[in-house]
Amino acid sequence: MAYSEKVLDHYENPRNVGSMDKNDPSVATGMVGAPACGDVMKLQLKISDDGIIEDAKFKTYGCGSAIASSSLVTEWVKGKSIEEAGKIKNTAIAEELALPPVKIHCSILAEDAIKAAIEDYKSKQSK
């Protein structure tokens, strides 16, 4: 199956690969996985006191589309508020990367990773 140019670009030059300290109160960590293909995705967001995402890092074990989806998401969320980031839809990710139908689940995984990270942040805040 041929990957789109955008997927290849993110796959070959992934943006913002790395890790942050998950115990840092300003760092939100979203972990999600896809049992069907065994992909594992970790998205971490550094969030300022006023709720703006200052930095984002990801680490993904999976196919090119999963890596591209998470890489793209780190670019998109930077500078956004957590509310805005929470509104990013998998359909927008899939469209931007021109993902074929069989790879839509990779974009769903990336959307769920943002949501999981925001959940983690909220639970950290309420402590």
Next chain:
Amino acid sequence: MNYFQLFNIEVSFDVDLQQLSSNYQTLQKTVHPDKFAHASEQEQRIAVQKSAHINDAYQTLKNPLQRAQYILVQRGVEMPNEQHSFQDTSFLMRQMELREMLEDVRHSGDVDAALLEVQSVLSTEYLALSQIMRTQLSENNAASNSAACDNLRKLKFYQKLNVEVDRLEDSLLDD
């Protein structure tokens, strides 16, 4: 007729693979194309369909994870949508570590030892999880079936890791 009945074996996660394989071969002989060489076109077509069905059944029961899934589906347990992402954070953290461990094998001083280490860790964890699932499947109540379903999803991550291990092994041989 379900797949277990087809091979005349008990519906259970514990399957005697030798018996399964020998019953499979016996059954396949009954629909072998040679037997239908002089049969009508329709009979030939039915034999081919039966053979494909027997083959599907065999492949499903032979593979432990597919077998578990088949048992759960037969019990009417609703399997979570495959598109639905899995969010058990501590489990996924461990999966990440295992993948990092596998990634480091290539850069290790003693590649063979590092690979063996990963394989041993993976098989220990897989076995432990699979034993829990086996007990849950044998309990066969709503709570245990749902827990078995959850563990089946976890085991799929290990299955994927094992594919990666095999791939790494192959690529190391090529180097």
